[in-house]
Amino acid sequence: MIRPKTFLRLIHINWVMIFHGLDEIVLKTPLFRPIRYLALLSPSYWLRNNRDPRGVRIRRTLEDLGPIYVKFGQTLSTRKDLLPDDIAEELVKLQDKVPPFSAELARKIIEQQLGMSISEAFAEFGSEPLASASIAQVHTATLHSGEEVIVKVLRPDIESKIHSDVALLHELAKLGEKFWSDARRLRAIDIVTEFEKTILDELDLVREAANASAIRSNFKNSDMLYIPEIHWPLTRRKVLVMERVRGIPVGDIQALREGNADFKLLAERGVEIFFTQVFRDNFFHADMHPGNIFVELPAKYLAVDFGIVGSLSDTDQRYLAENFLAFFNHDYRRVAKMHIESGWVAENTRVEEFEAAIRSVCEPIFEKPLKDISFGLLLLRLFQTARRFDMVVQPQLVLLQKTLLNIEGLGRQLYPDLDLWQTAKPFLENWFKQRIGPTAKIKEFLGKIPEITEQLPEFPNLILHALQSTAQVQQQLQLQNKEIILLRKQLKKNNFNHFWAVVSGSLIISAALLLQNWLHLH
Incomplete structure (x- = not known):
């Protein structure tokens, strides 16, 4: 049974898709083409004023639906060979151009996490985000030592949104495994559980900092890969401060x-x-x-x-x-x-x-x-x-x-x-x-x-213990051998007694029969 909160989220997802006109795109696919005329029955078909290109509509839909859907779009954006050009170009914007939240809110989160004012933590702090993604956004800053850094700040209320969407994915996975054999083969519930663990780990920036430090150590002095240094004194669960690196985006x-x-x-x-x-x-x-x-x-x-x-x-x-x-x-x-x-x-x-x-x-x-x-x-x-x-x-x-x-x-x-x-x-x-x-x-x-x-x-103790154990085993074996010998003797004796009992019985029966015959004749 789908929970009321999950059901409302499902309705919201459908509403967002209709609002951005994705129902029109879906109905144009070969699978739904036979029933595309049903769109005429939808009020959104007549009230829709949005005539943006399909790529823009898909990107905005994913942005409005939240971080999980943005992650999905980011993954698709890496495979331009699988997508039409217009859609691929829009999905690339999801990599670091998700609509940001306000600089004032970012400052508030940073000060709460660090327990100090922005001016105490940094000599300079850039109000304009350098990049904005699905889970967090990044600001530039300068330490009092003069070193340039980036400050990554977790999005506000991101956890509740992710928990809501993951709950929906769990419900859909359960329904899928119940009614669809392919979902059972694909282990939909296990995959959602694995995905949930992965995305929840992203909400802890201390964990991310530890990951960066581990990979940095693995590629120390490498001429192939460089990982920025973490500034641990200014890193918290919702704030990460890292060395700023400059390079050309690999997609440019x-x-x-x-x-x-x-x-x-x-x-x-x-x-x-x-x-x-x-x-x-x-x-x-x-x-x-x-x-x-x-x-x-x-x-x-x-x-x-x-x-x-x-x-x-x-x-x-x-x-x-x-x-x-x-x-x-x-x-x-x-x-x-x-x-x-x-x-x-x-x-x-x-x-x-x-x-x-x-x-x-x-x-x-x-x-x-x-x-x-x-x-x-x-x-x-x-x-x-x-x-x-x-x-x-x-x-x-x-x-x-x-x-x-x-x-x-x-x-x-x-x-x-x-x-x-x-x-x-x-x-x-x-x-x-x-x-x-x-x-x-x-x-x-x-x-x-x-x-x-x-x-x-x-x-020495181990050897002594082993020798003692061996001696105990040998004693047990000797006792068992003695018991086996006695048992064999008993069996032989029993067999001998049984043999004479059978012979004696046979002789008595034979004598009785002979006596009976003799009496019968006389």
Whole structure:
């Protein structure tokens, strides 16, 4: 049963869509075209004065609906190859141009969180937001030390809005799993739960600051990626103060061209950074849309906004690496077997049939640059294959899949001739050597030496305890052997007595019969 508050939110969503004229766009799609004339019955059809382009209407609808929908639009904006140009250009504005809240309100939140006035915290504070996104907005400032920083401030009342929308998503997921088999296969409830955890983590800017510090440490002195420094004394749950970095937005291709950026190296480094974070560090930036990425010429990335990060279990990490390598080596049988062994598809699935299905989807895209690959068609074919074999979606991998799509979209923008597969393959092969080869085993043993050394004083006690345990076991075995010998003797004795009892009985019966016959004859 849908709660009243959730039902009202659903009505509000429909009203916002109608207000911006999205009902008109929906009814023009092939699915709803047969009933498009029903729009004539809607009062909004006759009262609507909005004649803005469809891209503008879609963007404004997402902005009015709130942060979750803006996040959805941001994700779509990274995949211009899947969208018409007019819609893609408008959705890009969701990356850092969401309507801001007032500077006065931002000042009030900052002062409440820091427990001091703006003038005490900063020598200068910019009233005009530098950027405004779905969860927070950013202002420029200067510390009393003279260092330039950015101040990220959480949007007011953002938590209640997110909780409301997440509750609606949960209700829709429950209904979907109840009445739609594909929703059960896609594990809609688990995916919403995973999404809820991710977006609620974004509401704690201290957590985001810790994420930034961790990735900064992982890429210390790197020539591929730079992460700004966090100013911890001025960071709170709703306020984050970070070093200000200057670079060209990665989406500004014209400015990058004018600055003679190395597009090929940028694209290759983007792929390498992704795989390094996932497999070397097991901690990856999972919100890599163009609004969060800048370039220091000629080919160094500057990353900001670490509210969404991801990590994998050791099992998932190794499993994914093996899958990637199998794909890169065109070993589709191995891919099919791993999916069956992991339980992602039913154990009674025929390996040969599943292998052939995967081959038909993936083989056409290998050996091709990004510009020649239709990822829209590829995704459609993959979904069809998953549905045919009842493949279960793994919610813990949704963030990784989203990030991989972002990286691929970024690579397409920067250097369409990039060979994604050949760029990633050497990295994975090297990772396997480091993690599974003989050198890795020696390092693993050497790494355990301190632990073994700490336990050396306990070795005599451990050995004595082991010897005592062994002696006790031997005594128990000896007692058991004695009991077995006695039991055997008893069985032999019982068998002997039983034998003579049978013989004696037979002789008595035979004598009785003979006596009876003799008496009968005489």
